Amino acid sequence: MTIDVAHQGGAVPASSRRRRPGLLRRIVQNRNDYAYIAPALIVMALVIAYPIYYTVELSFFKTPANLAMDQKIFVGLDNYWTILTSKSFRDVTYNTLIWTIFSTFFAYVLGLGAALALNREFVGRGVLRAVLLVPYVISAVAASYVWKWLYHSDFGVIGALSVQFGFTDRPINFLDNIYTALPAIIVVNIWKEFSFAMIMLLAGLQTVPDQLLRAAQVDGANAWQRFWHVTMPHLKGVSMVTILLLVVTNLNSFIIPWIMTGGGPAGATDIWITQIYQLAFGRIRFGLASAYSVILFIVMMLLGYFYVKALTRGDEAKSE
Amino acid sequence: MPDLLHRKNASACLHARKFLSRSAAALLATTFIASPGAGFAANVDLSKWSPDYVKSIAGTAEFDTAAECGKVVPNDYKGRLTYWWVGPTQAQPEIDHKMDAEFWAAWKKAYPNIETNAQSLDYNDMLNKVRTAALGNAAPMVAKFPILWGVEFAAKGQLSELKPEDVGYETNDFWPGAMKSVTYDGKTYGIPTNNETMGFIWNAKIFADAGLDPEKPPATWDDVVKYSKQIKDKLGVNGYGLVARQNAGNTPFRFMPQLWAYGGGALDETSAEPTYKTVELNNAGSKAALQAAYDMYVRDKSVPASALTNTQNENQNPFIAGQLAMMIAHPAEYAKMVDLASKATGADKAAAEAVVSNMRYGLLPEGPARRAVVFGGSNVHMFAPDLVEGGLDVDAARAFICFSTGPEWSTKLAWVGSNPGHLDGFTTKWMKERLDTIKFLDVTTSMLPSGIPFPVIPEQAEIMNIIVPDMLQNALTGKMTVDQAADDAAQKVQELLDGM
Numbered sequence: 024m025t026i027d028v029a030h031q032g033g034a035v036p037a038s039s040r041r042r043r044p045g046l047l048r049r050i051v052q053n054r055n056d057y058a059y060i061a062p063a064l065i066v067m068a069l070v071i072a073y074p075i076y077y078t079v080e081l082s083f084f085k086t087p088a089n090l091a092m093d094q095k096i097f098v099g100l101d102n103y104w105t106i107l108t109s110k111s112f113r114d115v116t117y118n119t120l121i122w123t124i125f126s127t128f129f130a131y132v133l134g135l136g137a138a139l140a141l142n143r144e145f146v147g148r149g150v151l152r153a154v155l156l157v158p159y160v161i162s163a164v165a166a167s168y169v170w171k172w173l174y175h176s177d178f179g180v181i182g183a184l185s186v187q188f189g190f191t192d193r194p195i196n197f198l199d200n201i202y203t204a205l206p207a208i209i210v211v212n213i214w215k216e217f218s219f220a221m222i223m224l225l226a227g228l229q230t231v232p233d234q235l236l237r238a239a240q241v242d243g244a245n246a247w248q249r250f251w252h253v254t255m256p257h258l259k260g261v262s263m264v265t266i267l268l269l270v271v272t273n274l275n276s277f278i279i280p281w282i283m284t285g286g287g288p289a290g291a292t293d294i295w296i297t298q299i300y301q302l303a304f305g306r307i308r309f310g311l312a313s314a315y316s317v318i319l320f321i322v323m324m325l326l327g328y329f330y331v332k333a334l335t336r337g338d339e340a341k342s343e
Numbered sequence: 344m345p346d347l348l349h350r351k352n353a354s355a356c357l358h359a360r361k362f363l364s365r366s367a368a369a370l371l372a373t374t375f376i377a378s379p380g381a382g383f384a385a386n387v388d389l390s391k392w393s394p395d396y397v398k399s400i401a402g403t404a405e406f407d408t409a410a411e412c413g414k415v416v417p418n419d420y421k422g423r424l425t426y427w428w429v430g431p432t433q434a435q436p437e438i439d440h441k442m443d444a445e446f447w448a449a450w451k452k453a454y455p456n457i458e459t460n461a462q463s464l465d466y467n468d469m470l471n472k473v474r475t476a477a478l479g480n481a482a483p484m485v486a487k488f489p490i491l492w493g494v495e496f497a498a499k500g501q502l503s504e505l506k507p508e509d510v511g512y513e514t515n516d517f518w519p520g521a522m523k524s525v526t527y528d529g530k531t532y533g534i535p536t537n538n539e540t541m542g543f544i545w546n547a548k549i550f551a552d553a554g555l556d557p558e559k560p561p562a563t564w565d566d567v568v569k570y571s572k573q574i575k576d577k578l579g580v581n582g583y584g585l586v587a588r589q590n591a592g593n594t595p596f597r598f599m600p601q602l603w604a605y606g607g608g609a610l611d612e613t614s615a616e617p618t619y620k621t622v623e624l625n626n627a628g629s630k631a632a633l634q635a636a637y638d639m640y641v642r643d644k645s646v647p648a649s650a651l652t653n654t655q656n657e658n659q660n661p662f663i664a665g666q667l668a669m670m671i672a673h674p675a676e677y678a679k680m681v682d683l684a685s686k687a688t689g690a691d692k693a694a695a696e697a698v699v700s701n702m703r704y705g706l707l708p709e710g711p712a713r714r715a716v717v718f719g720g721s722n723v724h725m726f727a728p729d730l731v732e733g734g735l736d737v738d739a740a741r742a743f744i745c746f747s748t749g750p751e752w753s754t755k756l757a758w759v760g761s762n763p764g765h766l767d768g769f770t771t772k773w774m775k776e777r778l779d780t781i782k783f784l785d786v787t788t789s790m791l792p793s794g795i796p797f798p799v800i801p802e803q804a805e806i807m808n809i810i811v812p813d814m815l816q817n818a819l820t821g822k823m824t825v826d827q828a829a830d831d832a833a834q835k836v837q838e839l840l841d842g843m
Contacts, residue, residue, distance in 0.1 A: 087801075087842055088495055088498070088801040088802050088804075088805065089495075089498040089499065089800075089801040089802070090498075090499065091499040091500055091501065092478055171652075175649055176647070176648035176649040176652075177581070177647050177648055177649045177661070177666075178649075178660075178661070194648070196648050198649070198651075198652050199648055199649055199650065199651040199652055199820075200820070201820045201821075201822060283652075284652060285588065285589045285590050285591075285652070286589060286590075287588070287589040287651060287652065287812075287816055288589075288651040288652070288816045288819075288820045289813070289816040289817050289820040289822040290813075290816075290822075291820070301590070301809070304470075304471045304474070305590055305804075305805065305808065305809050306805045306809060307474075307495070307801075307804075307805065
């Protein structure tokens with residue numbers, strides 16, 4: 024759509040008055056560029072676009088266990104209605120929000136603390152940095168099994184220590200209790216993710232100009248004021264990206280909850296992804312699972328929009 | 344599928360070797376799960392089925408599998424086979440790995456010109472992998488499934504019809520209950536490979552220390568609750584190895600026998616002629632069974648606190664460490680315990696060996712309604728030609744199915760954990776060897792008459808692996824009362840049957 028800005032009053036640069044060439048024309052003009060990225064676009068269309076299309080299509084069908092996929096029954100928006108009005112959706116969404124918010128918040132805060140500590144010169148900094156990276160590089164599957172045994176309600180090390188030191192009379196029932204299971208796996212998730220935040224923020228800290236910090240010190244700013252008024256504004260961009268990536272990762276988390284509790288006990292750790300998996304492969308309701316996936320996809324796309332926006336903020340500022 | 348049938352010739356070829364075993368097989372072929380409608384009732388002779396009877400027929404017949412299957416599909420047949428199954432894992436005893444290796448060597452020797460691509464898959468991964476493969480026309484030609492899985496694929500039309508006669512055997516060569524598990528909508532879609540029931544295991548020393556008769560298992564499920572509490576109260580160790588993990592086959596295999604014993608059911612699978620249309624998960628018997636589990640977990644705290652995340656694997660270490668007194672398990676559990684004891688070191692070794700020597704097997708307890716156990720096992724299936732990657736080589740598949748489901752390999756491949764699907768397997772020298780070397784095998788074999796198969800409907804996986812464990816978890820975590828949990832589960836099953 025073109026707008027005749029001349030009629031809206033105000034001075035308009037001459038260059039803006041020129042009509043932009045159409046999309047097709049621009050593609051033809053830049054055909055060589057498009058030719059270079061064509062293979063990547065084709066692969067993306069095959070492995071990303073088609074599955075998305077098929078998932079959306081499937082979300083309008085019922086797929087009972089006794090019918091083959093080509094016999095699926097069209098039900099319109101029934102699957103969406105079923106999901107959005109079910110109590111289990113509210114429970115699972117609540118768990119997902121708790122899981123995502125707490126995991127993201129504490130992973131970020133711990134990561135920031137670790138990054139600030141590692142940004143200072145001290146003996147053994149390299150070793151400590153390597154040690155703190157271990158949770159991030161270790162396999163999530165292996166970590167889940169190790170933590171599962173640490174938490175074990177009968178023979179777990181944590182429970183045994185709590186009894187030995189007199190904190191409790193009997194081992195704490197971490198994973199077999201509906202009130203403690205979700206917090207217990209959130210702790211594991213934070214442990215696994217904080218290193219990522221640490222690395223991102225450590226990189227961000229390298230961009231904080233030393234002169235500014237020194238100037239603030241000369242002006243009488245204390246440590247907190249230097250951190251809050253100098254360091255944090257410089258970390259704003261990288262913090263935004265880190266938090267968005269953590270949120271996206273946590274919304275997509277599967278390995279830790281699935282291996283440690285399978286969504287149990289009694290659904291206490293069931294989050295969107297485990298619910299989708301359970302619906303699709305445990306209960307063979309591919310249509311319902313697809314509708315769930317589409318809902319999650321929309322949420323992720325919104326987050327993706329903000330992520331790209333945060334990522335390109337600097338570019339826009341430069342182009343202005 | 345007419346192109347598969349060479350029944351007359353094949354059957355004739357096999358008649359000679361059946362001389363000694365036919366009468367025994369006929370006696371054994373019984374609907375232990377009480378299904379007169381299935382047409383096997385004429386062969387039932389329950390009175391003869393006992394540990395002594397099983398011992399008396401073992402080692403009375405000889406079989407040459409390669410030669411006999413060669414009469415069904417010539418041994419020089421040139422073709423291609425793809426096969427998926429749950430192969431032996433690291434957790435299984437060494438003998439299972441040895442038998443598996445011997446099987447593949449024997450198959451290669453018998454059919455050297457059939458190029459075989461066999462994929463051993465993890466139990467927890469296989470079902471989804473097969474579902475996905477079938478959707479993508481990339482299924483294997485032949486797959487061996489646990490008894491629960493086949494009906495879903497049969498209902499979807501993804502399996503080829505396949506009956507024992509197609510590979511040179513007869514329907515009456517197999518357990519009637521097992522044949523029922525491969526029958527959907529009146530058609531047969533597979534052949535049983537092995538059948539199993541579990542037994543009740545206890546640690547005699549713990550029983551003695553707790554003031555119980557060390558040689559006497561609990562006679563009823565009420566006794567299990569009582570014994571479990573007594574053991575926990577006196578010794579501080581867990582009594583019964585309750586298993587209630589979500590989405591795990593171990594849970595229904597251990598809870599359903601209790602539920603059936605009290606007179607409950609998921610549907611009407613315990614009745615003589617089940618219709619699978621009546622929901623019984625909230626009848627008085629089902630609620631009584633759930634209450635018993637609740638009493639052990641919540642009221643008495645006499646079972647592992649980790650029961651809600653445990654599978655049977657998690658019961659093995661506490662048992663060998665003398666920290667668990669009772670559990671339900673396969674005959675393979677004895678071999679597993681011997682294996683664990685052999686790998687233990689230092690003081691642990693002596694303790695583990697003591698547990699092995701104090702291990703006892705008995706029948707599962709009775710309830711007010713019956714004594715019951717899940718009729719389990721595996722079946723082999725052939726996928727529909729259009730779903731098989733690279734096309735279905737029917738004769739290669741038939742040769743393989745004949746070879747693997749015959750008396751020899753259905754016995755050997757079920758060495759420690761199961762029983763041969765082919766009834767002639769009970770007459771082989773290998774069965775005799777098993778009975779001579781595997782302690783307590785005769786006990787679990789004796790449970791076969793009490794075997795009840797899960798409902799043969801496509802929805803059974805959801806009912807057994809999800810709804811039943813959810814019901815347990817809802818009650819045991821206090822999220823719902825026992826009544827609410829049972830009613831909630833029953834409602835979910837009803838909605839499932841109504842095609843929600």
